[in-house]
Amino acid sequence: MAGMNEQDPRALVMQHRELQKRAEMIQQQITMVKISVDDCTKVLKTIEELVNIEEGTEMMFPIGSGSFVYANIGRVDRIVVDIGSGVSVERPLKDAQEIMEKRKAELEKAYENMNASMAQVSQQMQAIEAVVSRQQQEQQAQGQGQVPR
Template sequence: MAETNEMERLAYEYQLLQAQAQLLAQNLELLTLGRNEFQAVKETLEELKKVEEEKPEILVPVGAGSFLKAHIDDKENAIVSVGAGYAIEKNLDDAVRYLEERIKEYDDAIAKTQEALRKLEGQLGELAKKAQEIQQRQAMGFSVKR
């Protein structure tokens, strides 16, 4: 009877840890998407610095896979989001440095999330091992009672 209660407790604990792991995996995916977006913007600005044309032509996405042709009037500055709905103008070098800092913050958050996920997976493995041991003991108990 005690082993049955122990199995129920392990199953409950396992479900809780699985839910936590799923949330961490979703968070990791969102962090990775955010990081990749910052990386793409950084690379775009770095490439813009290399353009020699005074007013280069670009394609501006307007949605549904559609674009408008436009010209960049000021290729020395960019307006970058600083969060909470605010954006500021920075020269390209400062904008790239700012984006690199944000990318590093994302990398740190991703590393912490991956570590937490690894720990949870280890805990899940331990719980599964304990449950298997209890099942083996129960199976051996049933075979002896014949």
């Protein structure tokens, strides 16, 4: 942000607004990725629990909005997993677990990158705020110096 001190305050305000919009967009993405990471965590915990469940066991499964349905577990040795682009495949528990662990690791890396981007944008916003504040103080000081005593 070299040369920022010489910039027009209006240009700095515009840059700040753009950075603010970018920060809001990044924050929305961070929220969505965090939800996906949490979802992967739930799936991995469920897969771990399936090892202890016998076929034919009656369980409650979520169907949305805090509602559940009772169902009997027909098979516990395979899971249908979304592998992307709307494609789902049936995989053994171990393979499904590996797919979900890989997905979770990728999401966590994206989460970290987005947080780093957010920190960078915040830093840029703070730099602009400091320059604008300094410019305002200088203008006030000049204005006070011109007032007759």
